Amino acid sequence: MNTPTIDVRSANAQHMYHPMVDPKVAQQHPPLIMERGEGVHVFDIDGKRYLDTVASLWNVNVGHNRREVIDAITAQLGKLAYYSTFHNTSNPPAIELSARLTAMFAPEKMSKVLFSSGGSDAVETSLKLARQYWKLEGQAERVKFLSLKGGYHGVHFGGASLNGSPAFRTAYEPLMPGCFQIESPYLYRNLWNESDPARLASLCAAELESAILYQGPNTIAAFVAEPVQGAGGVIVPHESYWPQVRAVLDKYGILLISDEIVTGFGRIGAMCGARAWGVAPDIMAMAKGINSGYVPLGATLINERVASAWERPGVPAALMHGYTYSGHALACAAANANLAIVERENLPERSLDTGHYLLERLHELMRYPHVGDVRGKGLMAAVELVVSRESREMLMAYSPYAQALMAAARQEGAIIRVQGNRLILSPPLVFTYDHVDEAMHILHRAFAVAENL
Ligand SMILES: Cc1ncc(COP(=O)(O)O)c(C=O)c1O
CATH class of the missing domain: 3.90.1150.10 (Aspartate Aminotransferase, domain 1)
Structure with missing residues (x-):
């Protein structure tokens, strides 16, 4: 039975804080x-x-209330709601989803998946895997991250340190050291007043290279960006931007982490945003569209190059990272059904x-x-x-x-x-x-x- 309307509204104001708003403002405007x-x-x-x-x-x-997704969740719920994927236990929906994701992103050479509970988690996982990768590669000094002004990478301290908007940073500073933001290819407003999208793409790629040289190429673990900035205002780069970025990163061996949390699974017209721009990242952070929000879920995918660091015989490489709900069976069952719809339709x-x-x-x-x-x-x-x-x-x-x-x-x-x-x-x-x-x-x-x- 529903709680009477008026009680719900006043109880919300009394007890609940909402993300991304001053509680005083929220209380004046009932949700x-x-x-x-x-x-x-x-x-x-x-x-x-x-x-x-x-x-x-x-x-x-x-879309909301899709029968197929609901049935997949309830069928799984009737069998097993949850079992941990720590160490060497697992569950069928998580295994099926990891196989589905690596097949779906085979063109990007994605080879392994580490699950989490949402987008911020998936970003955090990406950053930690990038750092560990370089340690396993014997380049422990590669610890810094470059990202874009205006970028949004969630709310954990790692992601917040990459964020390129003061609104998400100031209240929580000091953030993680070693994170630096550079200009984004924002045609309507940019440092250079450049109105030609191709020229702006080249200017931004040149700025990336100069930031790399300034920091010292061998100190940088990865460049992190969204294929199209979302929360930063839907910043759509020129088609030449991402290929130029990939080329600059390749020149210095730096990893490319694509934050696909919004762009993953079709939003910008390809199965992932990087594919829409014709580049293959080394790491992809995914969430949201993975199961259309039916149950919280995040996933970090790594390509063969990155995964190879963990596969070397005789090299201790424990993944000391993961969440209680990594590979949650209900979330993964929802994702399997959701992605079947994404592909079929x-x-x-x-x-x-x-x-x-x-x-x-x-x-x-x-x-x-x-x-x-x-x-x-x-x-x-x-x-x-x-x-x-x-x-x-x-x-x-x-x-x-x-x-x-x-x-x-x-x-x-x-x-x-x-x-x-x-x-x-x-x-x-x-x-x-x-x-x-x-x-x-x-x-x-x-x-x-x-x-x-
Ligand atoms: C590009 C991007 N990265 C990360 C996140 C964080 O995801 P979550 O809110 O699920 O933690 C978001 C959320 O909107 C996002 O848009």
């Missing part, structure tokens, strides 16, 4: 309490229906196709004076809000405009996210053209309200 989902729609506790244009948190890729290709249509229609929003830029790849898009198009000054988070936009969209029946000065769209990959039309209809109405404040 939208979701009760039920169906495909690309969710329903709140009052029964109001919303189009989920953000797949909750970029993750419910196959060709969600990477659909994401590319629907994404083209979404981007084309989003450009209509340029008719509103506070829209400065529209960009995206696959089903990952951002609309950048500005005070004026001429000055490009950012419209800040919590501005009345942004608040009005979100409130009006909600009123009209869509969940949208305005993060900083960017309206982010990251719908389930099962979004159709009709859903795009539904979203656009609501967005036009919401922008009309915000413009008339």
Whole structure:
């Protein structure tokens, strides 16, 4: 039985802290309490229906309440909810998933998987494996990490130390030493005022090389980046960017860690983001779309080169890292069913196709004076809000405009996210053209309200 609505709302304010918001602000704005989902729609506790244009948190890729995923979880629950994968015990869904993932990412030469409980865990695992790899390789001085300004790599101390936005860093400093951020290929705003995407890609790759030389190539373990920056505002690089980055890293033997937590499993139109850009990373951190959020799960994949360090006979190489819930049977059962859907329904290709249509229609929003830029790849898009198009000054988070936009969209029946000065769209990959039309209809109405404040 449901708790009466009013109790749920006041109990939330009384007892629960929410990530990424000042509790005082959260308490002034009672949350939208979701009760039920169906495909690309969710329903709140009052029964109001919303189009989920953000797949909750970029993750419910196959949509809400998919029968196949639920059946896989409940079937597993009826057999064994959980058994540890520490040392030499295991469970069938985790084994099946590790085989599925290495097959899926065979083109990237991924050869081993270490499971965890979410994206931040998967990043942390990636960093620790990179450090251990270099120690096993006899290059113990390779301990530093380079990442991008604007990048987001989760909330653990390792990932937070890579994060390229003060908002995620300042409250928790001092962070991990040896982590340095360089310029990202952000066309709309960059240090050089460069408006040609190919030239910007080359400038950024050159900056990577100069940062490597400045730090000393033999002190750097890995470069970590998202194929398209997500939380940083959907920063879509030019197609030449990643191949140039890979070439620079190869020149100095540095590992490439691709944070695929948002881009993995189809979001930008390929099974992983790195593949969309034609490069193969050494390590991939994955979560979110791995099982569309049905049960928390993260996975770190390493390629043959990295794995080989652990395989050398006679070299002690214990992995002194892992989580109680590494390879959780329910989470892995959900992932196996989820990935079967991703493959059968060709969600990477659909994401590319629907994404083209979404981007084309989003450009209509340029008719509103506070829209400065529209960009995206696959089903990952951002609309950048500005005070004026001429000055490009950012419209800040919590501005009345942004608040009005979100409130009006909600009123009209869509969940949208305005993060900083960017309206982010990251719908389930099962979004159709009709859903795009539904979203656009609501967005036009919401922008009309915000413009008339
Ligand atoms: C690129 C990226 N890396 C890491 C994370 C952290 O994942 P989690 O929130 O599951 O810990 C996120 C979360 O949004 C992300 O977008």
